[in-house]
Amino acid sequence: xxxxxxxxxxxxxxxxxxxxxxxxxxxxxxxxxxxxxxxxxxxxxxxxxxxxxxxxxxxxxxxxxxxxxxxxxxxxxxxxxxxxxxxxxxxxxxxxxxxxxxxxxxxxxxxxxxxxxxxxxxxxxxxxxxxxxxxxxxxxxxxxxxxxxxxxxxxxxxxxxxxxxxxxxxxxxxxxxxxxxxxxxxxxxxxxxxxxxxxxxxxxxxxxxxxxxxxxxxxxxxxxxxxxxxxxxxxxxxxxxxxxxxx
Numbered sequence: 001x002x003x004x005x006x007x008x009x010x011x012x013x014x015x016x017x018x019x020x021x022x023x024x025x026x027x028x029x030x031x032x033x034x035x036x037x038x039x040x041x042x043x044x045x046x047x048x049x050x051x052x053x054x055x056x057x058x059x060x061x062x063x064x065x066x067x068x069x070x071x072x073x074x075x076x077x078x079x080x081x082x083x084x085x086x087x088x089x090x091x092x093x094x095x096x097x098x099x100x101x102x103x104x105x106x107x108x109x110x111x112x113x114x115x116x117x118x119x120x121x122x123x124x125x126x127x128x129x130x131x132x133x134x135x136x137x138x139x140x141x142x143x144x145x146x147x148x149x150x151x152x153x154x155x156x157x158x159x160x161x162x163x164x165x166x167x168x169x170x171x172x173x174x175x176x177x178x179x180x181x182x183x184x185x186x187x188x189x190x191x192x193x194x195x196x197x198x199x200x201x202x203x204x205x206x207x208x209x210x211x212x213x214x215x216x217x218x219x220x221x222x223x224x225x226x227x228x229x230x231x232x233x234x235x236x237x238x239x240x241x242x243x244x245x246x247x
Contacts (some may be wrong), residue, residue, distance in 0.1 A: 003155040008206070011048035012191045013041045014099075014184070020056030025064035026107055030073075031081035035088035042092050048195030050092065051187045052115060053099035057180070059124065060108025063139070082107070082139045089114050090210040093203035095194035099187035100179060105162070106130050110140030113147045113173060116206070117194070119187045122181040125162040126173065128153075132160035146213065147173060213231040 005016040015037050017024035026034075034052075041047045055061055068078035091095060097101035099119035104112045109126055112118050120126075128137040128144065137144070137157060145153060148171060155161060178186055193201070207226045212220040 003030045004037060008036050008047075009051075009190070011046060011195060012188050013037070013044075013047045013050045014188070015050060015052050015240070017052075019058055020054070020058065022064065023061030023103075024054040024056070024083065024108070026085070026111075027064045027067045028078045028081045031078075031085045032060075032062075035081070035085045038092050038096075042088075042094060043062055047094065048199065049095035049097065049191035050127070051097045051099050051184070052189050053184055054101050054108075054242045056102070056123075058108075058122075059098070059104040060100040060111055061103060062106025062108050062130070063122050065135075079139070081166070084185060086114060086139075086143065091207075093207055094199070095191055095202065095206070097194070098174075099175065099184045099189045100124055101183050104246050109141050110143045113140075114143045117187075118175045119167055119176045119178060119183050119190065120168065120172040121184045122165050122177040123180065124165055124177075126165075126235040127160070127162040128156045128199045129160035129162065131146070131157055135150050147207055148170075149223045188201070198238065201231050204231050204234070 001018065003017070003019050005018045006015070007014045015034060017030065019025060019030065029044055038050065041050050063078070063082060065078060068074045096115045097115070098112045098115035098118040100112055101124050102121055105125070105127055106129060109128055112126070128140060130137045137201070152171065156163070166173065168174050169177055176186065204227045208223060212223055215223065
């Protein structure tokens with residue numbers, strides 16, 4: 001049985017983590033498979049957006065670090081695969097929506113936070129409980145730190161506390177909470193809406209967001225200027241309408 005299942009719903013690529021009995025935890029191989037699938041989707045003009053979800057009743061309970069084994073080689077490969085996955089998500093150049101069909105804990109929480117939009121099951125729980133298992137959310141921290149206020153972040157980490165959907169919505173970590181059976185369909189609808197715009201313009205804007213994370217204001221403005229000029233040139237290629245009303 002494949003650990004990742006990729007299907008198409010019209011112009012939407014649906015990537016399903018398929019290790020339900022293991023909580024859809026990310027192994028080295030699975031993280032690399034998801035990264036490869038995202039690269040394929042990025043390069044496929046027939047794909048307008050991607051949806052990431054999990055098999056069964058769980059979205060993802062984190063990384064399968066034990067599967068990396070006790071050797072430095074295995075552990076390095078495991079860490080590198082998670083970084084490659086994050087990089088593939090950032091470089092997708094197309095909308096990425098999480099269909100959080102169940103609990104999103106540890107690395108699964110970071111995976112959800114790394115998506116552009118998220119629809120979640122209203123009975124799902126969310127958090128970073130690694131400390132209770134003797135670890136720390138090292139990789140997830142790189143993503144989640146920008147999505148949460150500092151006090152909330154460390155409250156989740158130190159207390160290994162799990163949030164319910166209502167709190168997660170209030171923190172703007174998910175966009176909507178729905179009964180589990182409606183989550184995937186709604187995520188696909190949002191992905192279709194997000195991909196209905198000019199794909200070249202969306203690619204420029206999405207890439208600008210990720211390229212300017214952590215950048216100082218002067219550098220961010222220069223990158224924004226370049227993206228704007230590229231976008232105007234793209235508009236010239238697709239329309240003959242006047243640009244006088246463009247801000």
